Amino acid sequence: MASIKKHKSTEMGLHDEVLTGRTQQVFFNPEETENFFYHDAHTVDFNKRTEIDANNLECIDINRKINELMAKGYGTIVIKNPGSKHSIGVGILNKLNLIIEGSLGYFGIGSVDGPVVRISGRVGWSCAENMMAGKVVVEKNAGSCFGAAIRGGDLICKGSVGARSGIDMKGGTIIVGGDAGAFTGFMMQRGRIVILGDVGPNLGDSLYDGTIFVGGSIKSLGADAVEAELTDLDIAWLKRKIKVSEIDKKIDYKKITKIVSGKKLWNYDNLEPTERKGAI
Amino acid sequence: MCGIAGIIHKGKSTNVGGEMQKMLQSLKHRGPDSTGYALYGNGESNNYILRFKVGENVKEGSSAVMEDESIYQARVEQVNSKISTSGATLHKEEKITPYSYRYVISYDGDLLDLAKQIESVEMTEILSLGKSLELIKDIGDASVVADQYELGDFAGTHGIGHTRMATESGVDIRSAHPYWAYPFSDVSVVHNGQLTNYWNNRRALEKKGMRFMSTCDSELIAVYLADKIRHGIDLEEAMRGSLDDLDGVFTYLVATKDKLGMAKDHMAAKPMVLYESDDLVALASEEVAIRTVLPEEIDTYDPYEGEVKVWQA
Numbered sequence: 001m002a003s004i005k006k007h008k009s010t011e012m013g014l015h016d017e018v019l020t021g022r023t024q025q026v027f028f029n030p031e032e033t034e035n036f037f038y039h040d041a042h043t044v045d046f047n048k049r050t051e052i053d054a055n056n057l058e059c060i061d062i063n064r065k066i067n068e069l070m071a072k073g074y075g076t077i078v079i080k081n082p083g084s085k086h087s088i089g090v091g092i093l094n095k096l097n098l099i100i101e102g103s104l105g106y107f108g109i110g111s112v113d114g115p116v117v118r119i120s121g122r123v124g125w126s127c128a129e130n131m132m133a134g135k136v137v138v139e140k141n142a143g144s145c146f147g148a149a150i151r152g153g154d155l156i157c158k159g160s161v162g163a164r165s166g167i168d169m170k171g172g173t174i175i176v177g178g179d180a181g182a183f184t185g186f187m188m189q190r191g192r193i194v195i196l197g198d199v200g201p202n203l204g205d206s207l208y209d210g211t212i213f214v215g216g217s218i219k220s221l222g223a224d225a226v227e228a229e230l231t232d233l234d235i236a237w238l239k240r241k242i243k244v245s246e247i248d249k250k251i252d253y254k255k256i257t258k259i260v261s262g263k264k265l266w267n268y269d270n271l272e273p274t275e276r277k278g279a280i
Numbered sequence: 281m282c283g284i285a286g287i288i289h290k291g292k293s294t295n296v297g298g299e300m301q302k303m304l305q306s307l308k309h310r311g312p313d314s315t316g317y318a319l320y321g322n323g324e325s326n327n328y329i330l331r332f333k334v335g336e337n338v339k340e341g342s343s344a345v346m347e348d349e350s351i352y353q354a355r356v357e358q359v360n361s362k363i364s365t366s367g368a369t370l371h372k373e374e375k376i377t378p379y380s381y382r383y384v385i386s387y388d389g390d391l392l393d394l395a396k397q398i399e400s401v402e403m404t405e406i407l408s409l410g411k412s413l414e415l416i417k418d419i420g421d422a423s424v425v426a427d428q429y430e431l432g433d434f435a436g437t438h439g440i441g442h443t444r445m446a447t448e449s450g451v452d453i454r455s456a457h458p459y460w461a462y463p464f465s466d467v468s469v470v471h472n473g474q475l476t477n478y479w480n481n482r483r484a485l486e487k488k489g490m491r492f493m494s495t496c497d498s499e500l501i502a503v504y505l506a507d508k509i510r511h512g513i514d515l516e517e518a519m520r521g522s523l524d525d526l527d528g529v530f531t532y533l534v535a536t537k538d539k540l541g542m543a544k545d546h547m548a549a550k551p552m553v554l555y556e557s558d559d560l561v562a563l564a565s566e567e568v569a570i571r572t573v574l575p576e577e578i579d580t581y582d583p584y585e586g587e588v589k590v591w592q593a
Contacts, residue, residue: 083571084566084568084570084571085568086566102577103577105567105568106566120577121577122579122580122581124551124566124567125551140580141579141580141581141582143553144551144582159581160581162548162584163547163549163584163585181548181582181584181585182547182584183547200585201585
């Protein structure tokens with residue numbers, strides 16, 4: 001993994017330029033090999049499969065068992081009877097097939113980097129918060145703050161999601177087969193959100209950057225969210241991603257609305273006072 | 281943080297006390313200070329059930345002022361006298377704790393007059409006065425309160441409840457939820473959130489003669505709804521109005537003799553998970569509470585911002 005060369009990162013579309021000016025963004029640097037390793041990551045074999053019955057376990061015990069099994073090389077773990085408990089499957093920093101047979105409570109699959117997770121039920125608030133990479137598929141509905149602050153990976157909900165999906169999102173993709181609540185994409189900074197159903201009020205409020213696609217109706221746009229032209233490249237990307245998401249829904253791609261940032265609210269320092277006033 | 285929960289069975293009576301106990305106990309982590317139940321039972325023929333307290337629970341953790349228990353009996357005798365002079369007839373008298381009582385009374389007059397008479401006795405607060413509502417709240421978790429008040433076998437059609445983490449007011453019974461929509465029989469409210477225009481609304485409602493017993497912002501919802509009902513406004517319409525008139529972040533449940541409703545503010549900042557079938561509706565701040573009564577795999581969802589729903593028992 002550490003042998004990735006600088007030209008490779010450029011081919012992959014990752015940044016390696018030296019930063020100038022004011023920014024909080026940290027770009028990829030292939031020379032810093034320590035960034036590729038997690039001390040708690042494990043090498044697993046997907047063919048080694050096992051189960052955990054979560055019925056009488058606390059969430060801390062379930063997560064400890066997952067970690068112990070990964071350390072033993074198990075690459076496919078099935079959680080039975082999760083019982084909507086909170087914070088299950090958090091902090092997984094390696095590849096893993098995690099299958100949840102049932103529903104999760106709040107903060108499930110948070111801060112993960114790499115696993116593929118399938119949840120047959122629903123999830124509560126803040127599913128996959130801070131996800132770095134991997135894929136999470138929720139078969140039913142999800143609560144609010146779905147994919148809050150994710151930085152990468154694919155997060156898919158086949159049902160409907162609550163409010164503030166993709167809040168503070170910094171990368172990755174969120175795909176929702178059903179409807180979404182208020183403030184979807186609130187303060188989103190990068191990445192893409194796809195809502196195939198209807199969306200509630202204040203969509204993309206205070207959006208810094210990133211793109212939101214909506215298949216249904218939009219109740220209202222938030223501050224600085226504006227409609228943009230849907231291109232052929234967008235449609236090609238949507239078709240590819242929705243196919244991967246396994247959402248079985250007939251979609252009229254040409255009717256999808258594309259929302260981006262008007263870029264009038266952020267980086268005030270570059271605006272004259274009159275422009276700033278107009279933006280507010 | 282606080283946790284709220286409710287369950288309503290459509291067209292049948294079950295052990296709603298035991299169900300609510302399980303649901304609320306699973307939400308203990310959201311509010312360990314006090315627990316309250318508003319349970320809707322099968323009633324005592326056509327009589328009123330009066331739940332009231334003449335003092336506070338002063339056990340460890342309580343912010344209430346310590347009193348000598350002997351004073352409670354004197355207050356109860358005064359309450360009995362007020363009931364008698366108001367024209368009500370006392371049929372059954374149960375002392376549940378040293379400070380908490382359950383009476384069965386018959387009364388044909390104005391409930392407001394009766395309530396005012398009873399509450400004129402020092403430190404006395406009516407928790408509920410209705411034909412099916414029994415409102416119980418005390419310090420401790422759901423099991424502690426249920427055991428203390430013997431709620432485990434309570435039969436009824438529906439109920440709402442609350443686990444409280446005290447933030448805006450003290451740890452005492454008067455600041456605990458649910459709140460009765462004084463003086464309307466059988467209307468109760470539980471709330472999770474903060475109301476930021478509490479004092480403005482409270483002053484306006486007090487000018488109209490509405491009564492507040494605590495400084496807990498959640499009481500405002502009960503009083504607000506009571507004021508609307510007093511002016512002939514339908515419960516669901518009153519709840520819709522509350523979304524615009526009450527400022528802050530909140531999700532609340534309200535129950536009447538035969539209905540259970542929920543309302544969620546425009547920001548949807550407070551959680552609520554909902555399960556609905558042909559037989560029952562169960563809802564709670566967290567799905568883990570619903571799982572205690574419906575352990576099998578079920579389809580649940582989060583109601584959206586600005587949503588108001590009402591179900592019939």
